[in-house]
Amino acid sequence: xxxxxxxxxxxxxxxxxxxxxxxxxxxxxxxxxxxxxxxxxxxxxxxxxxxxxxxxxxxxxxxxxxxxxxxxxxxxxxxxxxxxxxxxxxxxxxxxxxxxxxxxxxxxxxxxxxxxxxxxxxxxxxxxxxxxxxxxxxxxxxxxxxxxxxxxxxxxxxxxxxxxxxxxxxxxxxxxxxxxxxxxxxxxxxxxxxxxxxxxxxxxxxxxxxxxxxxxxxxxxxxxxxxxxxxxxxxxxxxxxxxxxxxxxxxxxxxxxxxxxxxxxxxxxxxxxxxxxxxxxxxxxxxxxxxxxxxxxxxxxxxxxxxxxxxxxxxxxxxxxxxxxxxxxxxxxxxxxxxxxxxxxxxxxxxxxxxxxxxxxxxxxxxxxxxxxxxxxxxxxxxxxxxxxxxxxxxxxxxxxxxxxxxxxxxxxxxxxxxxxxxxxxxxxxxxxxxxxxxxxxxxxxxxxxxxxxxxxxxxxxxxxxxxxxxxxxxxxx
Numbered sequence: 001x002x003x004x005x006x007x008x009x010x011x012x013x014x015x016x017x018x019x020x021x022x023x024x025x026x027x028x029x030x031x032x033x034x035x036x037x038x039x040x041x042x043x044x045x046x047x048x049x050x051x052x053x054x055x056x057x058x059x060x061x062x063x064x065x066x067x068x069x070x071x072x073x074x075x076x077x078x079x080x081x082x083x084x085x086x087x088x089x090x091x092x093x094x095x096x097x098x099x100x101x102x103x104x105x106x107x108x109x110x111x112x113x114x115x116x117x118x119x120x121x122x123x124x125x126x127x128x129x130x131x132x133x134x135x136x137x138x139x140x141x142x143x144x145x146x147x148x149x150x151x152x153x154x155x156x157x158x159x160x161x162x163x164x165x166x167x168x169x170x171x172x173x174x175x176x177x178x179x180x181x182x183x184x185x186x187x188x189x190x191x192x193x194x195x196x197x198x199x200x201x202x203x204x205x206x207x208x209x210x211x212x213x214x215x216x217x218x219x220x221x222x223x224x225x226x227x228x229x230x231x232x233x234x235x236x237x238x239x240x241x242x243x244x245x246x247x248x249x250x251x252x253x254x255x256x257x258x259x260x261x262x263x264x265x266x267x268x269x270x271x272x273x274x275x276x277x278x279x280x281x282x283x284x285x286x287x288x289x290x291x292x293x294x295x296x297x298x299x300x301x302x303x304x305x306x307x308x309x310x311x312x313x314x315x316x317x318x319x320x321x322x323x324x325x326x327x328x329x330x331x332x333x334x335x336x337x338x339x340x341x342x343x344x345x346x347x348x349x350x351x352x353x354x355x356x357x358x359x360x361x362x363x364x365x366x367x368x369x370x371x372x373x374x375x376x377x378x379x380x381x382x383x384x385x386x387x388x389x390x391x392x393x394x395x396x397x398x399x400x401x402x403x404x405x406x407x408x409x410x411x412x413x414x415x416x417x418x419x420x421x422x423x424x425x426x427x428x429x430x431x432x433x434x435x436x437x438x439x440x441x442x443x444x445x446x447x448x449x450x451x452x453x454x455x456x457x458x459x460x461x462x463x464x465x466x467x468x469x470x471x472x473x474x475x476x477x478x
Contacts (some may be wrong), residue, residue, distance in 0.1 A: 024127040034127045050060060073101045077108060089116035139235040143194060145228060147184025162209065163187045190233055193219050196230045213239045251424060260302065262294035307446060318362045318453060325356040325402050325474075326438040329391055332370045336378070344383040352392040353377060356402050359477050365450045366474075372443040373406045373470050380410035380468070393476070401456075413462040421460060422448045 073095050083091040091112060095105035104390055106459045133153035140150035141160065151161065166188055189208045197204045197219045216238045222230040269287045278284035333349040338348035379389045383428045390405040413421060424445045451458045455475055462468035 006046060013064075013472060015062070016056065019055050019059055024452040030397060066285075072207055073105070075168075076103075077104065080271055080454070081109065084112055089119055096358070105343055139237075140232065141190075141235070142222070142230060142232045144230040145198070147186040147191075147194065149185050156235070160187065163189065166210070173466045189215075190217060190219070193233070194219055197221050199226060201228060207238070207242075208235075213231075213244045215239075232427075250262060255301075255305070259298065262298045265294045266291050291339075301442075305442065319364065320362050320454075323358045323363050323366070323389060325358060325359040325366075325404070326351055326354065328367060329389060329404070331354065332374065333369060336374050339378060340387070343378060343381075344380065345381055346386040347389075348386060349389045350391070352390070356391055356393060356403060357476065358474055361448075361474065364372050366387065366454070370406075370473070372447050373472075376443065377406055377410065378409035381408045381411070385409035385467075394473070396473075401473045402476060404472040405469055409467040412462070412464040412466055413468055418460060418462055422458075 054192050063106060076093060078096065080091050080093050089112060090357060092109050093105040095102055113158075133151075137155065139156040139159045140151075140153045141149060141156040144150050149160070184191065184194075189210050192206075193204050193206050200222065201221055203218065203220045205216075205218050214237075216236045217233055219233040221228045221230050222232055268293050272278065273284065273287055290463055329349060329351070335345065336347055337463050374387070374389075380386055388407045390407065392403050394401045394403045419421055422444045424442055448458055451474070458472045459471050461471070
C-alpha cells in the first residue's frame with residue numbers, strides 16, 4: 001500500500017504541516033525579539049532549531065507508531081475482505097488486540113464463518129436441487145419475466161433442442177406484457193400458456209400436441225415478494241397414455257360393435273322361432289343354423305380376445321422345439337389346396353432352399369400365423385387370380401432368418417390403411433359384410449404377437465388393385 005495515500009500518511013503530513021506553520025509563525029515573531037533583547041541570540045536560535053528538529057522527529061515516530069498499530073492491521077483486514085470477495089470463504093484474521101481493531105477482526109471472523117456456513121448450505125441445497133432435477137423423468141424449464149431460459153434439467157434441454165426447429169403459427173401476444181414480444185425464448189408450443197400464466201398470475205395446465213407427440217404441461221409463476229419474476233414449466237410426455245386411452249376407447253367401441261351384430265341376429269332369429277314364424281322344418285332348421293353360426297362367430301371373437309390378452313401379458317405358453325419350416329409349409333399348402341380349387345384360385349408354393357430349420361419355434365403357433373395370413377389372402381383374392389407362398393433363407397445384421405412371403409393378387413390395401421392393419425379390430429375392408437369367412441379383426445394382431453414372441457418381424461406391402469404381400473422373417477438361432 002502507498003504510505004502517502006494511507007490514513008496514517010495523510011495524518012502525518014497534516015501534523016507536519018501544522019507543526020511547521022506553528023514554528024514558522026513563532027519564528028517570525030520571536031526571532032526579531034531575540035536579536036534585540038538577548039546578547040547571546042545565536043545560542044537561543046540554535047536551541048530553537050534543535051527544538052524544531054526534535055518536534056519533527058517526534059511527529060515522524062508518532063506516524064510510524066500509528067502505521068504499525070492501525071494501518072498494517074487495516075491492510076490485513078482489506079486483504080482478507082478481498083479474499084472473501086474472490087470466494088475464499090475460509091479466510092480468517094489472526095489479529096489479537098483489545099482495541100477497536102481487535103473487535104473488528106473478531107466480528108470479521110464471525111461474519112466470514114457465518115458466510116461460509118451459508119454458502120456451504122446454499123451449495124448443498126443447489127446440489128440437492130440439481131440432483132432432483134437430473135433424476136426427474138419430466139422436463140423442467142424455467143423462464144424469467146422476458147421469456148429467457150434460466151434453468152433446465154437434462155430432459156428439458158433435450159426437449160428444447162428437439163423443438164428448436166419448429167415452425168409455428170404466430171399467436172396473439174399479451175397486451176399486459178409487451179416486453180415479452182420479440183425477446184422471448186419460450187418455445188412456440190408453450191408461449192400461449194406462458195403468457196396466460198403471467199396474465200392470470202396462477203398455475204396453468206394444458207396438453208400440447210407437437211408433431212406426433214402429446215405433452216402435458218403444468219406451468220406455475222415464480223414470485224419475488226409480490227412481483228412475478230418468471231414461470232416454471234414441467235412437461236410430461238403423455239403420448240403413450242393418450243394412445244392407450246384411445247386404444248381403450250376404440251377397443252370398447254369395436255368389441256361392442258362386433259358383439260352387437262351376432263347378438264342382434266341371434267335375438268331376432270330366436271324370437272322368430274318363439275313366435276312360430278317358421279312354417280316348415282326346413283325353415284326352422286335354417287333359422288337354427290343361423291343362430292348356431294352366429295354363436296360360433298361370438299365364440300371365435302371371445303377366444304381371439306383371450307388369446308390376444310394372454311399374448312400381450314406374456315402369459316402364453318410356447319412349446320418351442322426344432323422345426324422344419326418346409327414340412328410346415330407343405331402341410332399348410334395341402335390344407336388350403338382344396339379351398340383354392342373350390343374358389344378357382346391358383347395356389348403356388350415355391351421354396352428356394354431345401355433346408356429351412358428353426359432351432360426354437362412353436363409349430364402350432366406358426367401354423368396359426370400361416371393359416372391367418374392365407375385366410376386373409378383367400379378372402380380378398382377373386383377367382384382366376386394367384387396366391388404364391390415363397391420360402392427362402394436370408395442373412396441380416398449377421399443373423400440368419402427364414403423368410404416367408406405370402407403374395408396375393410387381390411384388391412390390395414390403401415396406403416392410408418396399411419400402417420394400421422396389425423392393430424386390433426382394424427379392418428381395411430370397411431364394408432364388414434357378413435359371410436362365412438368374415439374375421440374378427442384380431443387375426444393380424446394375433447399374428448404380430450406370435451411372430452414377435454419368436455423374435456421375428458412381419459411387414460406388409462400392397463398396391464390397390466394389384467395385391468398384397470406379407471413378409472415374415474423368423475430367426476434361425478434361438
